[in-house]
Amino acid sequence: MPDISMVVSLAKTLNVSTDYLFGLEKNEIDDNVYVELKRHIEKIETESGRKAEAALLSCQFMLKKVYEAPDNYIYSVFFVEQVANLSRFVDLEKYAEDKWAEYRELAIKYGSNAIRFANNKEWIERAHFALAWIYIHDRNYAYAREHIEQLPSVSSNRLQESILAQLEAFENGIDAMDEAVTKNLQNFVRAINKENLYAMETFSWQKPLRAVEFGQWAIRLIEVFGENKYLKSYCRGFLRDIYKYLINAEVILGRFENAAKYFEELKEQMQKQYEYHQSILSDEAEKAKFNDRQIGYMEAYTQEFIKEKQQDVVNYILGCWPGKMAEKFAEAIGYSK
Structure with missing residues (x-):
């Protein structure tokens, strides 16, 4: 119980607010901060020569962001996610091996604090x-499994989403249930698309024929999801990357005309x-049905962004x-630097 006169000095030293010291600040998620960080990372990816x-x-x-605000768990977890991305290149390409130990330890530290x-x-x-x-890319499978086991699973078929919409129906009426169903489906669509995308990345390199079959099916599934206008926005990045790995599989198979066809489909x-997105953004009533994060994504989906x-x-x-x-691929798509 430090003297009250020390509170401001402690807050400055620890780089936190005085409210945070007293447990009054909850570090609520700020969707605008999240979207801003994501856009900056995408800018880095666009401007860099290599992934x-x-x-x-x-x-x-x-x-750097974490050091500026160590109590901001958005920054901490976003840092850990970037290290997880780097782990792929350290493992598979032996890139930045000299820096890996430092980043791995920092990621474990800040990730554990966030948890x-x-x-x-x-x-x-x-x-x-x-x-x-x-931990997977570090070949520490036991620790990887420990973290995986802390994540929710669909295997029980007893998810919050399975009953929350019905709770809304009983408590607040059918319109509230309708909104809850849409939100639940948005989450389900993201989960399904992520599963398909991860599978496509691995298939495209190790089983390209399977990747073509699987990718065509995954794209058809996304098109069905997109028939519901409140789900379409939750498919955009997944659709692009599934096409990317589908094109890669066709190149591996030497089918450059097919690769070019899929690139045209992607465009x-x-x-x-x-x-x-423009139709949603131009209608205030429709915009209100999406959270700030999704609206931020829509606003960032410009013609320039598409070209990038x-x-x-x-x-x-x-x-x-x-x-x-x-x-041969460049010739098939009519590309020249």
């Missing part, structure tokens, strides 16, 4: 998820996404396949 380099720069950027002290379940779960990836799909992401797909393929394969 591995971008991963390292993103870690450095977020670590212990954050008061928002989303960020606790994201910390577990990112730490699991770090058409992204334009449709843009037009859909399409270029990222091209750069990914050309970076994976230098030489003749890159030349």
Whole structure:
């Protein structure tokens, strides 16, 4: 119980607010901060020549943020997620191995602190998820499993979503239930798309024929989801990356015309996404049905953003396949630097 005269000095030294010292500040999630961070990371990825380099720069950027505000668990967990991304390149490409030990230990430290002290379940779960990836790429499978076991699972079929909508119906009426159903489906769609995307990344390199079959199905599924206008926004990044790995699989198979066809499909799909976002943003009643984070994503989905992401797909393929394969792919899509 320090003397009251020490409170301001303690807060300055620890780089926290006085409210935080007294347990009055809850570090509520600020969607605007999250979207701003995500946009900055995407800018780093766009401006960097290599994905591995971008991963390292993103870690450095977020670590600076963490040092500026060590009590901000959005920053801490976002840093851990960038280290999890870097772990792929350290493991598979031996990139930045000299810096890995430092970043791994810092990620474990800040991720563990977030799990212990954050008061928002989303960020606790994201910390577990990112730490699991770090341990997987570090070949520490026992620790990875410990974090995975802390995450929610659909295996019990007794999820909050399975009953919350019905609670809303009884407590607040059918319209409230309708809103709850939409929110539940948005979460389910994200989970399904993430599962498909992770599978596509692995299939495209190890079983390209399976990747083509699986990717076509995953895209059809996203198109069905998109028939519901309140789910379409939750598919955009997943759709783009599934196409990216589908194109990569076709290049591996030497089917460059197919790769070009899928790239054209991707461009058409992204334009449709843009037009859909504009229709939502121009209608205040429709905007109110999405949270601030999703509205931020929609606003950032500009024509410039679309071109950058399409270029990222091209750069990914050309970076994976230098030489003749890159030349054939570039020729098939009519690309020239």
